[in-house]
Amino acid sequence: MRIFAIAFIFKFVLAVTADSAPRCRCTPDRSCWPSDEQWQALNNSVSGRLTSIQPVAWVCHDPTFNNATCQNLTAINTNSLWRRAQPGAVQMINWESWLPVNQSCYFETPRSVPCGQGKISKYSVVAESVEDIQSAVRFATAHNLRLVIKNSGHDYLGRSTAPESLQIATFKLNDIEFSDDFVPQGAADGKSVGSTITIGAGAVLFEIYAALLTKGKIAVLGSSYTVGAAGGYVQGGGHSPIGSWKGMGSDNAIEFDVVTAEGDLITVNEYQNTDLFWAFRGGGGGTFGVVTRATLRTFDEAPMVVAQINISALASENTNYWPAVATFSSYVPRLEDENCSGYYFMLPNLTFPGLGQISAVAAVILCAERSNTTEVEDLLKPMLDPIRKMAGITVSLQSTAYPKTVPAVTGLLSGGADTTGNIVILGSRLISRELLLSEDGPTRLTNALSQLPAGDTEPFIGHFVAGGQVARNGDQVRSALNPAWRRTAVHLVWTRSWAPGASREDVQAIENQLTHQEVPIFSGLEPGMGAYLNEADANEADFQESFWGPNYARLRTIKQEWDPTGLFITRKGVGSEDWDDAGLCRLTEKRIRP
Template sequence: MSIDRRKFLRSAMLLPAIPAAGSSIFDLLENCVEKIESFKRVRPHDPLWPSLKSWQQLKTAVNGNLVKIESPFVSCATAKDKTACDEVFKSLKNPYYIGDNPALTQTSGWLDAWQSEPSVYAVAAKSTSDVVAAVNFARTHNLRLVVKGGGHSYQGTSNSADSLLIWTRGMNKIELHDSFVADGCAAAQTPKPAVTIESGALWLQAYTEVTTKGGRFVQGGGCTTVGVAGLIQGGGFGSFSKYYGMAAAALLQAEIVTADGSVKIANACTNADLFWALKGGGGGSFGVVTKLTLRTRELPANFGAVFGKIKANSDESYKALLGKVVELYHDKLFNPHWGEQVTFNGNNTVAFSLVSHGLTKEEMTESWQQFEAWVKSKKEYTFEAPLTIIALPAQRMWDVAFLKQYAPNLIETDERADAPVSNIYWGSNKGEAGQFIHAYRSAWLPASLLEEGNRLKLVDALFAASRHWAFALHFNKGLAGAPQEEIAAAKETATNPEVLTAFALAIVAGEGEPAFKNIAGHEPDLKNAHRAAEQINKSSDELLKVAPNAGSYLSESNYFEPNWQKSFWGSNYDKLAAVKKKYDPEGLFFVHHGVGSEGWSDDGFTRL
């Protein structure tokens, strides 16, 4: 057994005074070694790894819901199974296939950062009591613990080799409330329409119950296969956040299993500090959320969408086009009715993929009329894709049957033979399924950049950034221009306060097909990936010239963010750290760049 000298000395200093008699130096050394070893979590090859009998006891405690995880890539180990291996990789482009396998995550890895690796065992939780048993087992046996619902973490926080996984996908019940009051808040709150959602549910399931069937709205994610609990804890933005505000701000109550194995209710009146931390403080850091109750809202008559792509015939005309796009946004779209994104490409094209809230097709058309006329009047521009404006009844936005009939080109379907017919997802999200990330950067862009005196600087930055890599401005992921009451509600979350004054989140990112090291024929193209990462970073750096020290969105950010505490949470970090210390003093819950993670090694196995 090797002992790090500095750790040995540090631990030795913690020992009580040497007794006068009855102890030898060997006793003291053994005691010291035990203290040193306690700084490490246990791995399968360690003597203290739980015995098969212990695992069987856990299986009994969770009503049989313990899974010994097997990698789906076993078929890739032999040459004769190449066809089977290729089929697995083809399936990785189906987010439902990934989500239904405890060994997989929606992102396969990140260049020079992490690779998706399965846990040893998973508790396929069906109830809160299953979660309690798993938490107690991990704490008692000093195991690395991972929590996964939707499994969409770009940071790799929903996977770790040599760990025990709490897999909540089977916890997906949804209950609507006409009038909900949080526990213990009867004297302080008026009843609100709400929905209680178990933590393993996906957003499409939530929208189906709340909107398609219930005729109301709940603020959630744009990607339909994202997990409900992870999005809320990460802050949460969806297509209509400019109108309804942040998803985390809609949280009324949560049920959570904390590190001591107790089940706590967190709301504005009970465990209020923990409640605040769950609203944007990051998933997997404070405990295992098992249920969330979210405020629901009225639906408008219509949702809408605008698509189109314009190409400029020179760099000079492209810059002029960028100026017009910024002017269009400021004058017509910088309000609660509009969301989603505009993409700026290095081939001098601009692509629109926007949504609207509560507008008729005629009102949408009016907003774009002047801009479209300007483009068509200039010979320097051509529409590579025509400006297409559509409106649909808001209640049909996530109606599976409606979308299959009237918008089949916008959706993809889970093609497995035994898949439920309800398993659909937006076609625009297909590229994310199984992706191997080359680099990912995001930045909150302040609304001051839209002011007339600053627009030229913004346009110059957009142009310069596009010379290196394509990027998008996500207008729904910034609350400047939202209703004041939604900005005020977001202020009561743990998210970086920069979001309150940002008009958009700029995202510069690149990815490749699903890839894993040491699987022949499916390894990442490292040369191409490094080249892409270099250009992505250069593009992002150009944008940061007009938004120096800008923070970023926790769920869509740089794995290598050097000042992540400030970037993700700004002035809220110290308060979050205090909540973490109160509810998880020993650091049972660890995620990369999560609150309190600076006290652990990068893999979460060794306390620093």
């Protein structure tokens, strides 16, 4: 009885202690915040790679105004490659501000407007080794700090920033290696999976494509210069202009090297830590650990034909515009069956110099394993001929044959870098093959699109990057990817924005319209299809179901097993429903921060 009583009391004490433990991250205004000496100790452990951060526009505002530096930085502010390498910047600048406490720092606002830290981290470890990442993870754990992983900062949901946090920047870890016969660690049979590319956490697409070109290989990647492939791209699923041909990026991930919440370096593949392997392929970046390297399957080069299509009508004669869009959309599943992927940009209210107001569709279609432009143009005739017959509609088509896929895909990339440094939020929905092949489905889709406000610079974008091998992989690949992707024909996106310095009320009005009025138009069109977690509404309602469908319950279990304290919390990521929007306080305890 005495032993039982002691055990009961001990268990009770543990429970009380656990319940009373801090459930908010430590912040600079609290005594738990690391001392200067402790920050210096971290700096020593990472060989001097710890840096204190200010927002990049800091020098354009009083009292830290510096005219020459401000002019120089303003000139390169929209260059994505520059933003990639700045710990104090991300690609979409709305995620640098912290509106609830009125903190922002924009190049565009007057010099006299105070510059706040916003959601930019207080410190960054600019990692050059796995050991640097391990030191940062252990330091964050020891001091109960909010931790953020910034790859290139190319993120639409605000996962690369968090206020009053410690950042791990991975952009310098951009090594690239190839193998002709890659054997995953732990493979009992020693069986090779074939040719692969292994990329460091910070390697971005323009670097990877350049390396692939020298080897005569292709990999499933995206179409923006500064997307970090090993980060949120492949961990979130990763759609691609060769998706219909070769599947999703996550379908082709073979192995990950990962630093866990304990600070351990582990290998994750189908032989080791298999639960994490399932989660890393589609479960979301920055959620289960820090990926230091990822190995992806590669394929031999093949020829490709790229077709560019323009469909237009004068605004005064655009009664056939939406029927033309419906006809185009109805043919997308057939294109995907032919290993063709692509994008179509719908601009129903475009101001065009010399013509006034027009309604337009600009499309690019990439057809793999084809070298004959006539063959591709014949493939497009059943789609384009009915559109050409519509009154008031003009159609143009130009096709180009490429001997290799990589130059065809990189031809989509503009200039020497993406233009970023702007304010962007997205609406997003996955549109099924079944809907587009149904008798009234394309019309229902365009009726929904026509209800959205449409401006010159905010197109509706249809990514037809699924079907084909993406669909077939549903029976072959076991991963956390939302099963809705296996039914998807089009990933639909539209954008919303506001001016830098807009009031909190104005911003909230735009966000609320997107979340509560616009997105429901499409979620009601096809209940259960969901959205792509890398390119979706940052305030997506019921994000667990939208992003992962039936996979969420297992993802949450894996998250609790590998990261029970929630060190790796990202906005709208697995387990984030337990925390406030900033990831600073658990919702089970009264918040100490907005």
